[in-house]
Amino acid sequence: MASENVVIRAARPGDCEEILRMIKELAVYEKMPEKATLTEEALRDDAFGDQPYYRALVAEVGSNLTDRTKLIGYAMYYFCYCPWLGRGIYLEDFYVEPAHRGRGIGTSIMKEVAKIGVKHRCNKMQWVCLNWNDVAIKFYKKHGGKDVTVEENWHLFRMDQQELTAFARE
């Protein structure tokens, strides 16, 4: 429960249309709308098919008068692993619609992911953040997160699809 009429709950297959809408909203906000190419079908299959590739939480606003509900935020996460420490939880994007910000809903969503991590006996939570995003960095540090790229020299590397396919075929 993030706020009087906001409930944070596990996503269901029927939520994927609205989750995709918010993913695209966030991509516009981040000025990279062309990068959000995922489809509703892929989102549904990847979380609710035979093998879950990610899991999601949604923030839902309910109204007792009309019995209509609406999603106003989401988080995606998955489990990660460390050969020294074991289980970890990885927080992928989390988002709250602009009109609903400033009420602690984002913190509540992140905290729910942390609770799931603790429940699964995870030894760490990880995520990435853009180096210039001072507001987010301040928020993360306030809650005990640390920038391990700066403190421990860990850099993130990536092969995109083209390079991955080429490397696999070499």
Added chain:
Amino acid sequence: MASENVVIRAARPGDCEEILRMIKELAVYEKMPEKATLTEEALRDDAFGDQPYYRALVAEVGSNLTDRTKLIGYAMYYFCYCPWLGRGIYLEDFYVEPAHRGRGIGTSIMKEVAKIGVKHRCNKMQWVCLNWNDVAIKFYKKHGGKDVTVEENWHLFRMDQQELTAFARE
């Protein structure tokens, strides 16, 4: 098949004792042996229990004469996810025993992980590398990897167990 008598295959529960031995070898090599606190039981449960938190490959040396085999390398991986692109594969540590280096076994192990990624229709492979590890960075770049911390300003953040537990309880 990495080399004449080396086979790279999916790990089995009975491999966990040897995988743990190699995890500890790698931790010594990295001058942080005290950090490798995971147990064989946890390694087995976390890959082969009800919910796989990671998956592993091993490199096995076989001998037809004695029918005895020995593990000389391993990789751990799991699936990750991106709200824009969908499925990805995350390469956790991979390791080859010092006596068996220089024969391309490490490359073969990494390539097997890439192949699994392609098979699962992953759009990227990710991993981390220490900024001062020039040999590894050169190797990764040669094969199409890029340092997205430098090129796209992504920094890795982490909450360790103490902070995670505190945040979840706040």
